[in-house]
Amino acid sequence: MKAKYSMIENGAETSRIKKFFQKDFSQLIIFAVPMLFIAVFLLYPMAITLLRAFWAPAENNYRFTGWSLEGFRTFFTTKLYLRALGNSVIVSLSVTFLCILIGVPMGYCVARVKIPGRKLLLSLGILPIIMPSFVGAYTWVILLGNNGIVRTALNWILSPLGIKIPSIYGMFGMILCMTLTYYPFVFQMAYGAFSGANALLEESAMLMGASKARIMRTITLPLIIPSLGASALLVFVRAIGNFGIPAVIGGNNYVLPTIIKFAYEGSGDINFASSIAVLNVIITGFVLYLQKFIVSKREYETISSSHTDVKLHESFGARLIAIIICLIVLVFSLLPQVTIIVMSFFKRWTGILPTGFTWNNYADIFKKSSHELFNSFFLSITATLMCAIFGSILAYITERKRPKGAALLDLSIMAPFILPGTVVSIALLSAFGGNGIMKLTGTYAILIISYMIRRTPYVYRSVVANLTQLNPSLEEASTISGATWFYTFRRVSVPLILPSIISGSVMTLTTLLQELSTTVLLYSARTKTIPIQIFSAVNENNLGRASALSTVLLVIVFIIIYTMNTRKSTDISSSMKM
Amino acid sequence: MSKNVRYENVNKIFGLGTKNEVHALKDISFTIEEGELFCLLGPSGCGKTTLLRNTAGLDTITSGKMYYGDVDISTIPPYKRNIGMVFQSYALYPHMSIFENVAYGLRVRKVPNDIVTRKVTEVMELVGLQEELKRNPSPTALSGGQQQRVAIARALVYDPDVLLLDEPLANLDAKLRRYMRAEIRRIQKATNITTIFVTHDQEEAMAVGDRLAVLRKGIVEQIGTSDELYNRPKNAFVANFIGKMNFFNSHVQSSGPKETVVEIDTTGIRFVIKSEKRHVEPKAGDAVLVGGRPEYLSVSAEKKEDSIPGKVRIIQHLGSFIRYEVEIDRNISPVTLEIDMDSMQPGIHEGDDIFVTFDHDRVALFSPEGREL
Numbered sequence: 001m002k003a004k005y006s007m008i009e010n011g012a013e014t015s016r017i018k019k020f021f022q023k024d025f026s027q028l029i030i031f032a033v034p035m036l037f038i039a040v041f042l043l044y045p046m047a048i049t050l051l052r053a054f055w056a057p058a059e060n061n062y063r064f065t066g067w068s069l070e071g072f073r074t075f076f077t078t079k080l081y082l083r084a085l086g087n088s089v090i091v092s093l094s095v096t097f098l099c100i101l102i103g104v105p106m107g108y109c110v111a112r113v114k115i116p117g118r119k120l121l122l123s124l125g126i127l128p129i130i131m132p133s134f135v136g137a138y139t140w141v142i143l144l145g146n147n148g149i150v151r152t153a154l155n156w157i158l159s160p161l162g163i164k165i166p167s168i169y170g171m172f173g174m175i176l177c178m179t180l181t182y183y184p185f186v187f188q189m190a191y192g193a194f195s196g197a198n199a200l201l202e203e204s205a206m207l208m209g210a211s212k213a214r215i216m217r218t219i220t221l222p223l224i225i226p227s228l229g230a231s232a233l234l235v236f237v238r239a240i241g242n243f244g245i246p247a248v249i250g251g252n253n254y255v256l257p258t259i260i261k262f263a264y265e266g267s268g269d270i271n272f273a274s275s276i277a278v279l280n281v282i283i284t285g286f287v288l289y290l291q292k293f294i295v296s297k298r299e300y301e302t303i304s305s306s307h308t309d310v311k312l313h314e315s316f317g318a319r320l321i322a323i324i325i326c327l328i329v330l331v332f333s334l335l336p337q338v339t340i341i342v343m344s345f346f347k348r349w350t351g352i353l354p355t356g357f358t359w360n361n362y363a364d365i366f367k368k369s370s371h372e373l374f375n376s377f378f379l380s381i382t383a384t385l386m387c388a389i390f391g392s393i394l395a396y397i398t399e400r401k402r403p404k405g406a407a408l409l410d411l412s413i414m415a416p417f418i419l420p421g422t423v424v425s426i427a428l429l430s431a432f433g434g435n436g437i438m439k440l441t442g443t444y445a446i447l448i449i450s451y452m453i454r455r456t457p458y459v460y461r462s463v464v465a466n467l468t469q470l471n472p473s474l475e476e477a478s479t480i481s482g483a484t485w486f487y488t489f490r491r492v493s494v495p496l497i498l499p500s501i502i503s504g505s506v507m508t509l510t511t512l513l514q515e516l517s518t519t520v521l522l523y524s525a526r527t528k529t530i531p532i533q534i535f536s537a538v539n540e541n542n543l544g545r546a547s548a549l550s551t552v553l554l555v556i557v558f559i560i561i562y563t564m565n566t567r568k569s570t571d572i573s574s575s576m577k578m
Numbered sequence: 579m580s581k582n583v584r585y586e587n588v589n590k591i592f593g594l595g596t597k598n599e600v601h602a603l604k605d606i607s608f609t610i611e612e613g614e615l616f617c618l619l620g621p622s623g624c625g626k627t628t629l630l631r632n633t634a635g636l637d638t639i640t641s642g643k644m645y646y647g648d649v650d651i652s653t654i655p656p657y658k659r660n661i662g663m664v665f666q667s668y669a670l671y672p673h674m675s676i677f678e679n680v681a682y683g684l685r686v687r688k689v690p691n692d693i694v695t696r697k698v699t700e701v702m703e704l705v706g707l708q709e710e711l712k713r714n715p716s717p718t719a720l721s722g723g724q725q726q727r728v729a730i731a732r733a734l735v736y737d738p739d740v741l742l743l744d745e746p747l748a749n750l751d752a753k754l755r756r757y758m759r760a761e762i763r764r765i766q767k768a769t770n771i772t773t774i775f776v777t778h779d780q781e782e783a784m785a786v787g788d789r790l791a792v793l794r795k796g797i798v799e800q801i802g803t804s805d806e807l808y809n810r811p812k813n814a815f816v817a818n819f820i821g822k823m824n825f826f827n828s829h830v831q832s833s834g835p836k837e838t839v840v841e842i843d844t845t846g847i848r849f850v851i852k853s854e855k856r857h858v859e860p861k862a863g864d865a866v867l868v869g870g871r872p873e874y875l876s877v878s879a880e881k882k883e884d885s886i887p888g889k890v891r892i893i894q895h896l897g898s899f900i901r902y903e904v905e906i907d908r909n910i911s912p913v914t915l916e917i918d919m920d921s922m923q924p925g926i927h928e929g930d931d932i933f934v935t936f937d938h939d940r941v942a943l944f945s946p947e948g949r950e951l
Contacts, residue, residue, distance in 0.1 A: 471667050471669060473665040473666075473667055473669040474669045474671065476634075476636050476656075476663075476665070476669070477663065477665060477669040477732075478682065478686075479636070479656045479657050480634055480636075480656055480657070480661055480662065480663040480733075480742075481657075481662075481682050481683035481686055481732070481733075481736070482657050482658070482660065482683055482686045482687060482736065483657055483682075483686045484657055487686060491682075492671060495673045496671075496672070496673060
């Protein structure tokens with residue numbers, strides 16, 4: 001009871017100025033930096049892009065000469081562009097549909113059927129989204145090429161039906177590759193929804209006399225619609241923004257991300273590229289709205305207080321079917337990774353089996369890729385650290401401080417999550433390219449900024465999810481004990497949200513190491529990364545070299561994920577949700 | 579040093595200037611004495627937690643003044659108020675050992691290590707956790723009652739001027755809750771720190787508090803000791819919230835300087851009530867409410883003098899007493915009466931017609947709206 005500890009002694013009448021300086025400004029300063037970053041590197045480029053889309057064509061694209069709809073007119077009167085738009089919509093919609101078709105039954109099988117190795121199935125089931133997707137694309141060229149091993153096998157199986165596998169180049173290949181890459185989003189969320197569902201709801205329906213089919217139709221499926229909608233949107237957004245797969249196996253079937261690069265690099269016309277970017281955003285926005293519209297009517301609060309675990313199907317038939325479904329999907333989606341590793345030890349793979357065993361592909365990495373390796377690591381790690389800091393601070397602001405316009409802040413942070421990487425690149429180029437005040441083209445900075453803009457949502461979402469679970473009274477208790485805001489933030493908030501910061505950062509780091517769609521428009525000779533090098537190797541048909549580099553990426557990414565999974569029981573799925 | 583807590587015309591309005599304005603605290607003025615264990619009691623939404631959070635500084639009041647001792651703390655941020663608080667959820671830090679949890683407030687104050695160890699040991703002995711401190715596990719490994727004690731220790735260790743307890747017993751089971759009531763009272767008396775205890779449970783408040791304030795819709799209805807609130811409730815709300823009271827529609831027959839005669843409507847049953855100090859002296863012919871606690875009413879199978887006929891709806895055996903729920907003429911009392919008897923009344927079953935009689939000396943008088951007379 002010493003007076004020493006009591007901090008209020010003579011707080012009777014202090015002047016306003018004195019009060020102003022007594023105020024705790026650490027909070028304000030810490031919050032201001034990420035907000036400023038968002039304003040300068042996200043909102044400003046977005047606004048500029050929107051304006052440029054309506055600029056009249058001019059000699060110098062960076063000079064404003066007047067308004068016009070020329071960009072859009074060109075787009076809608078040129079067959080090439082219209083076909084790209086059509087292709088994008090067809091590919092994205094088919095991929096979304098197919099992912100649901102594969103992911104939901106598989107999620108149900110793993111969640112509700114008693115099969116061995118469910119944990120392993122879950123971990124293997126997440127691999128395709130963690131692995132570089134465009135790398136998988138060219139392996140399908142090997143496997144499904146004219147003499148490819150899988151094509152030969154499938155044609156033999158399907159020949160009695162009179163079906164032949166279409167060419168891997170083009171729409172079929174793009175849809176196949178993207179489906180096998182993105183189905184895990186639906187699978188993981190369906191698994192979560194099916195296993196997390198309250199069994200009491202289904203049991204009570206059964207006691208009221210409902211048949212199994214009826215329970216499925218009226219209880220089980222309707223309850224997973226919200227999470228299904230969220231994952232479907234995620235797949236659509238990824239599919240429409242994917243650059244690597246169409247670039248590798250699209251052939252002359254352009255889609256929006258490839259046509260943006262084509263248009264920008266062909267003519268250097270940033271204003272026309274902006275017009276396409278704006279169209280791309282409109283489509284994504286429309287789908288987002290559609291999804292919210294469908295799902296909003298079906299959001300349910302859990303109203304029960306008690307919760308029991310779901311009962312698993314145990315019959316032999318159900319287990320056999322479940323295992324077969326899971327195995328087929330897993331084999332097909334993991335085949336590319338296996339192919340890459342095999343291919344990396346050979347010179348050629350044009351027939352059924354690879355030929356010309358060699359170590360040279362790996363030896364070459366040390367000779368020709370050390371700078372690219374450095375770049376990849378330097379850029380990814382720097383951006384990840386910044387994302388971790390900014391993402392957690394921003395999450396803390398929106399979730400705990402709830403300032404006026406928190407919803408708007410949330411929206412602007414999350415916007416890049418659904419925007420195609422090429423659109424973000426175009427936005428940065430139109431704001432910081434040419435002869436503007438800040439010329440960043442070709443620098444490391446522009447790549448780090450683009451990575452931060454695109455990946456901050458990962459950490460942000462992960463931390464927000466964690467904070468909503470965290471009772472605010474933990475922080476209040478610290479304040480009451482006499483701690484200032486910063487002390488509380490450092491000693492209580494950060495340690496408690498650390499698992500979500502780590503899981504968000506791991507997602508960020510692993511996806512940045514394989515980033516292609518943003519980098520491909522922003523890199524220079526100096527800032528080339530490994531994915532860019534793989535991409536060029538594929539284009540030069542140097543598959544051995546591409547595979548060796550990809551294998552290195554695979555191993556690194558796998559080690560990171562594996563370490564995190566064994567060290568912490570962190571859940572990386574929350575950083576993938578909207 | 580323990581300090582008194584004084585509220586002067588405290589108002590709290592949530593969403594000021596918006597459509598959903600909520601006036602949560604209305605002109606609260608009262609004083610909590612030094613070293614007192616004071617209970618804030620009321621139904622949910624009455625403003626008791628709001629008042630506590632504003633006392634802590636976790637919310638800021640819209641107008642009025644709050645004092646700890648002589649210091650106006652209305653605008654002082656919570657971390658400078660030197661208070662201790664125990665949250666309903668305990669809010670123990672899962673990432674720290676129980677020692678570090680308890681030491682937290684001392685670490686904030688940059689107290690030297692040796693003093694931290696001494697103070698933590700002392701306070702853990704006070705709350706009866708010296709054995710657990712030796713093992714020093716994470717607080718998540720403790721039982722609910724032990725977590726509660728750690729939370730109290732953490733709030734006490736830096737000798738706060740005021741200790742705030744926000745429904746601290748709500749998460750404990752019934753038996754432990756009764757035990758911890760006594761423990762909290764023991765610990766508070768040992769430290770003599772001015773303590774504010776928020777609860778919605780009247781039994782708990784009466785058992786724990788030196789004095790109680792009953793709140794309703796942001797207004798303090800009555801402040802007093804448990805005995806005062808129970809035996810001299812100021813209005814029908816307090817009477818019915820602190821324990822239970824049955825009300826009968828009545829009219830004043832005659833009113834004199836020494837006594838008032840009241841008759842229960844349509845029955846001819848008359849009471850003579852001594853005139854104490856009243857704000858309003860009822861006049862002959864005025865409508866009033868006569869209130870009687872369940873234990874001052876009785877049921878019998880046969881008609882007695884001054885009894886009201888009724889029908890037993892439900893009989894509940896509640897251990898030390900038997901509760902009869904009795905329906906009488908709707909004009910006399912529109913709600914079911916609760917009558918507590920020491921033992922089962924032979925020959926009375928659910929559905930029987932019975933008679934209700936009163937203890938004439940133990941009835942209370944209110945205005946027809948339930949206000950104080």
